[in-house]
Amino acid sequence: MTAPTWIHEQFEPTGSAIGFRVTRKLDEVQSPFQKIEIFETTDWGNLMLIDGAVMLTTRDNFLYHEMMSHPALFTHPDPRQVAIIGGGDCGTLREVLKHAGVKRAVQCDIDEQVTRMAEKWFPELCASNGDPRAELLFDDGIAHMANAAPGSLDIVIVDSTDPVGPAEGLFNRTFYESCFRALKDDGILVQQSESPLALLALVNEMRGEMRKAGFTAFQTLPFPQPCYPTGWWSCTLARKSGGFGFREGDAHDKAFDTRYYSADVHRGATTLPPFVAEALDG
Template sequence: MSDWIRESLHPDYAQSLRVDEMLYDSKTDHQRLKVFQNGTFGRVLTLDDVVQTTEGDNFIYHEMLTHVPILAHGAAKRVLIIGGGDGGMAREVLRHDTVEHVTMVEIDAGVVDFSKEYLPMLSAGAFDDPRLDLVIADGAEFIRHTEGGYDVITVDSTDPIGPGEVLFSDTFYGHAKRALTEDGVLVTQNGVPFLQGQELHNTMRAFTALFVDATCYLATIPTYAGGPMAFGWGTDGLARSTPLEVLQGRFDATGITPGYYTPQVHQAAFALPGYVTKLLP
């Protein structure tokens, strides 16, 4: 098994990916980064041997965390990304010509640097877009002190272990809400609820206390194994009730050709199976 990476995120469940070629393996001040080639998924990025993103299926994750809140909001001009050092989230946000400014806060400069070199297809030039303001800082500290005014905040975090743990706290969510505009939308990465149910439950408990509209939506991403992934959704506005025909009109106006997102998938993603609904407060 020396040519395989075994992921150890869950205590009693694991997946393995074949390493056809190890392209990068180095430890930064925060975590161990690896990039390797896999026959099915192309280039794969892991942090401490936990899969973060892949060349093959990253479009699903990035499209659903980006286009759902932006198109539901309908007038998002300022977007904040917490995390997302590989540049995939910035790539998708900047495909919206109506977005005027994107702040991206990444704790680890090493992730950005090696992503530019080893995973340039993920950012696809996003780091060179003049609308992007890249800030190397702790996302929790940044959100604590920011003046806010963001229409959409996307938390593209690692799992709640190590440096990503603070991004799942009630305090962080409270500061994020303060940084939103009146009808702004906060979306978060909340893991695979079949295996990480407590993670989603804790976030939804916090969101329910903070927002008028608090729920989650789902997408199936092959390398995040164990069932569909959940994305937290919180807003005091009416974005989630945007009619399908309005979503379709906004989507058509973008000229974007996604690989996963459609307005129909957007609406259907909020239809939750019973076991997920039970995790909501």
């Protein structure tokens, strides 16, 4: 084994950086869309980079995947039809399919190589890929949602990278209009919404684009995420109407294990720190 070295990701918008001590590179592939690298770390398990940006580690990915899925699925009264746009590492798909009531979950990621690398180096995230309710598509998520049948979905989860490169088109009014049209009247849109500490303006911009698309109610839920800039991340839920009271009893008595999400964590996440609540527009 080679001597440990460090990999750093500089995050210019926040004037900060994050680093991991690694022992070796395990794999690398240049897909038609991006460069994907896998490293072995000394303390965080395996590490995936896409175009030099940290995507996930073995140690902390559960924080993100659980919060991107369970709050929405326990808020919806009866989620059956779910679409995941992006999410090629399959962790969100695994969490969605823990809900026995889900009848079909379609994951549409433009880059098949992300899933192939996850299957090889993060197999625990891909444990539900063979579930008969799962459908893995490798296609343009923007086109997929534009072509979705009106009123066909209960939940749309946008599990995307930052709003640059292949994911840039997943953060604007046109895409959100497709999601709005595809969702049933009681449907929920979930969007990963960056750091509420450093990127509140972007969160507000995202919510503004959702509002232009027709959504009227929003809930941003912060959660810890050590491998992302500032160590604090969020997801934002949007609805056509109604509020965000969740099935607290069902969440408390859920028939599956989670490592971060719980009914108490869900309830706590709905109370935003004052500086975040004051900054968000509606």
